[in-house]
Amino acid sequence: MTPKRPYEYKIWYHDPIKFAAYLKDERRRALGAAIKAARKRAGLTQAQLAQRMHTTQSVIARLEAGRQFPSVETLDQIAQATDSHLHISFEPKSDSEPT
Numbered sequence: 001m002t003p004k005r006p007y008e009y010k011i012w013y014h015d016p017i018k019f020a021a022y023l024k025d026e027r028r029r030a031l032g033a034a035i036k037a038a039r040k041r042a043g044l045t046q047a048q049l050a051q052r053m054h055t056t057q058s059v060i061a062r063l064e065a066g067r068q069f070p071s072v073e074t075l076d077q078i079a080q081a082t083d084s085h086l087h088i089s090f091e092p093k094s095d096s097e098p099t
Contacts (some may be wrong), residue, residue, distance in 0.1 A: 028066035035078055036064040042082035052081035 021086070039049050039060070046060040053060075053074075062068040063078075072088070079086035 025066065028069055029065075031070070032064045032066035035060075035070075038082040038084045039064070040080060042084070044082065049078070049081055053077045 039046070040048075044052070045068055046064070047057045050060045052055045059068070063074075075086055075088075078084070
């Protein structure tokens with residue numbers, strides 16, 4: 001969903017539907033990166049994390065790639081399996097974000 005050319009950015013940015021989809025994808029990618037970072041900090045492979053969570057390596061791969069949005073329960077399982085603390089917060093939007 002990311003614009004391919006700089007001139008497309010203005011059109012894409014001002015389209016609320018495309019922008020909302022972009023933000024959703026960005027959140028998934030950011031969450032996936034956080035999951036991967038927690039796994040690596042714990043010194044685990046995807047297969048080892050999956051084993052600790054009683055799931056499959058492919059599920060972990062989808063979560064890390066942002067292709068699957070985890071539930072809070074899944075995030076809690078990841079935190080426990082990686083000996084991490086799960087922290088969820090809400091932050092105010094910046095003035096530049098559409099409502």
